[in-house]
Amino acid sequence: MAERAEDDATLVARAASGSEHAFRTLYRAYVRPVYWLAHGLVGDPSDAEDVTQETFMAAWRRLPELELESDSLLPWLATICRFQAANRIRRQRRDREHTAAAADESxxxxxxxxxxxxxxxxxxxxxxxxxxxxxxxxxxxxxxxxxxxxxxxxxxxxxxxxxxxxxxxxxxxxxxxxxxxxxxx
Missing domain, CATH: 1.10.10.10 (Winged helix-like DNA-binding domain superfamily/Winged helix DNA-binding domain)
Incomplete structure (x- = not known):
């Protein structure tokens, strides 16, 4: 990860106040690790991209209530990513079950x-x-x-x-x- 001029706590505070530039800086810093975590959880590149985007969307919504407890935003993003991946896997399983049930015409x-x-x-x-x-x-x-x-x-x-x-x-x-x-x- 490249060195940033501002630490995560400062960027989080600015992003929580509405700074898209600060959030974009955080996004650029963590999008790859979040993507690879998502890929490891869902196993498909396309789903991993979707989970990554859903993770950052959820993070953007939740930033105002975040109290950063470490030097890095990554642990918090990883937690959100795990929930997003679990939700996606659950939806896919449910969709497969419904599709299989619909295919059974007996x-x-x-x-x-x-x-x-x-x-x-x-x-x-x-x-x-x-x-x-x-x-x-x-x-x-x-x-x-x-x-x-x-x-x-x-x-x-x-x-x-x-x-x-x-x-x-x-x-x-x-x-x-x-x-x-x-x-x-």
Missing amino acids: LPATVDVEHQVATTLLVDRILDAVRGLSPLDQQIFRLCAAEGYAYQAAADELGVSHGVVRNRLSRIRTHVRAATGTEGA
């Missing part, structure tokens, strides 16, 4: 129409309950309940703390159970 021997109708009605009630939530709560529900994100991964994606996601998701689940009449479920 129907079960018997179809329980009553069960399908009850399930459809429950899903509709859940969606109605979720529509009544705040935009942040809707995003938390989508990420954690629908897409399977872990609390910290969802927190990183939304730029909030782990505790915010955990507490709000608990309240969301209670709200949805009450709205759908499934409190005992």
Whole structure:
């Protein structure tokens, strides 16, 4: 890594205040190590590029709340990169499973129409309950309940703390159970 005129803490403070030049300097300094970490995690150059970009986008959003605890920004970026890579791998796995399920065109021997109708009605009630939530709560529900994100991964994606996601998701689940009449479920 080439020597920079300013240390990471100074650049982080300037970037957090909105300096695109400072953030660009940090990006140039760390894009290669982040890319190679992403490549090692996802194993594909194209996915590694995407994970690298997602890492820096998440970093840009989270810089104002960062308190740099070392001389280097790299450990923090590596943590974000690991979460972004895990999210990508999870999405790809889910997509493959859905694609495989869609390719299987065989129907079960018997179809329980009553069960399908009850399930459809429950899903509709859940969606109605979720529509009544705040935009942040809707995003938390989508990420954690629908897409399977872990609390910290969802927190990183939304730029909030782990505790915010955990507490709000608990309240969301209670709200949805009450709205759908499934409190005992």
